[in-house]
Every structure is written in C-alpha cells, then in structure tokens.
Amino acid sequence: MWRPVRWNLRTSCVLMGGGALLASCAPRSDTFKPRIVVTAPDGGGASTTRSFVVSGYVLDDQGVKSLAVQGVNVPLEAAGEKIQPFSFRTLIRGSSASYTIMATDTSGNVSSLVLPVRVDTVKPTLKVTRLERDGQAIRVSGVATDDQRVAQVIVDGNRLNITPGTRVEFFAETTGQYADIQVRDAAGNTAKLRAQ
Numbered sequence: 001m002w003r004p005v006r007w008n009l010r011t012s013c014v015l016m017g018g019g020a021l022l023a024s025c026a027p028r029s030d031t032f033k034p035r036i037v038v039t040a041p042d043g044g045g046a047s048t049t050r051s052f053v054v055s056g057y058v059l060d061d062q063g064v065k066s067l068a069v070q071g072v073n074v075p076l077e078a079a080g081e082k083i084q085p086f087s088f089r090t091l092i093r094g095s096s097a098s099y100t101i102m103a104t105d106t107s108g109n110v111s112s113l114v115l116p117v118r119v120d121t122v123k124p125t126l127k128v129t130r131l132e133r134d135g136q137a138i139r140v141s142g143v144a145t146d147d148q149r150v151a152q153v154i155v156d157g158n159r160l161n162i163t164p165g166t167r168v169e170f171f172a173e174t175t176g177q178y179a180d181i182q183v184r185d186a187a188g189n190t191a192k193l194r195a196q
C-alpha cells in the first residue's frame with residue numbers, strides 16, 4: 001500500500017542524495033572574519049607616556065578562538081564567545097611604533113589590525129576670538145588647535161559637542177564673571193584658559 005511521505009529538508013537530502021541538491025544540504029561555511037575594535041585610548045594610539053594600556057574587543061558571529069599582539073597570544077576571558085574584550089600594554093621606544101593585532105575565530109578565519117601608536121607631549125593651543133557679556137550671561141567663541149587632534153573642549157565643566165580635528169572652532173554660553181575653558185588632545189595633553 002502506498003503511503004505519502006512527509007517532505008522536509010532532511011528527507012529530501014537523504015532521498016535525493018547527490019548533485020546540486022546535496023550541496024545545498026551541507027552546512028553553511030563561515031566566511032565572516034572577526035572584527036577588531038580599539039576603544040581606548042580615546043582618539044587612537046596616542047599617549048603622553050611610552051607605556052599605556054590599549055583596550056578593545058573582538059566580535060565574531062561564530063565565536064572568537066584566539067587573539068595575538070605582535071605574535072604573542074593575549075589571554076581571553078572565555079574562548080569561543082562571540083564578543084571578547086582585550087587589553088595590552090605598550091612599550092614604545094622612541095616617539096612612535098605600531099602594533100599588529102590578529103584575531104582568529106572558531107572556524108579558522110583570521111583578521112588583523114595594525115595600530116599605530118605614538119608619544120605626544122605637545123599641549124594643544126587655545127585662543128579666545130570673541131567674548132560678550134549680557135548681564136550675567138557670557139558668550140565665548142574661540143579656536144583650539146593641536147598637531148595631532150583636538151579631542152575635547154570644555155567650558156565651565158560642560159563638554160561641548162565638537163567634531164575632533166587639528167583645528168576646532170567652538171562657541172559656548174555660560175554665566176558668571178568669567179568662563180574657564182579647557183582643551184584636551186587625543187593623547188590627554190590639556191590647555192586651560194580663563195576668559196574674562
């Protein structure tokens with residue numbers, strides 16, 4: 001007696017066996033390479049000292065198997081996890097260097113990131129171009145410059161919304177007798193000015 005067969009992908013793979021259909025039944029290969037993201041130091045690999053901590057994470061859809069910096073394995077919290085945080089300490093001889101970070105996922109895919117690092121001891125410059133008073137209100141405009149990158153402009157403790165770069169124009173409103181302005185570059189060097 002003939003009985004209907006309930007079809008599904010597994011049944012069709014077994015019954016049809018071979019050819020193009022068999023290829024579609026095989027497990028999908030992993031072609032996604034792990035992604036390496038550096039989160040600190042802020043603004044990339046710049047610091048006021050020769051030795052500082054670089055930190056970040058590796059992301060992979062199947063899982064991260066290993067991580068190496070300059071060919072030396074970096075311990076991971078739990079190999080095989082999809083997100084792996086990492087950190088390592090630099091030791092720069094001279095004023096600059098580069099570190100090669102390599103990540104391997106559980107399928108054997110490898111990706112690498114070359115991180116240039118440098119020692120920056122030059123403070124940014126700060127210039128007030130306009131200062132207006134209206135009662136207790138103060139409006140201040142200025143320009144901050146740096147040989148590498150201006151990362152922050154702070155007026156009376158409030159961080160301004162800027163686009164980081166080597167030259168940043170800024171404007172702020174505050175209250176009081178003066179405005180305390182602080183500029184920070186990507187390496188952490190700061191310049192301060194009291195506008196009054």
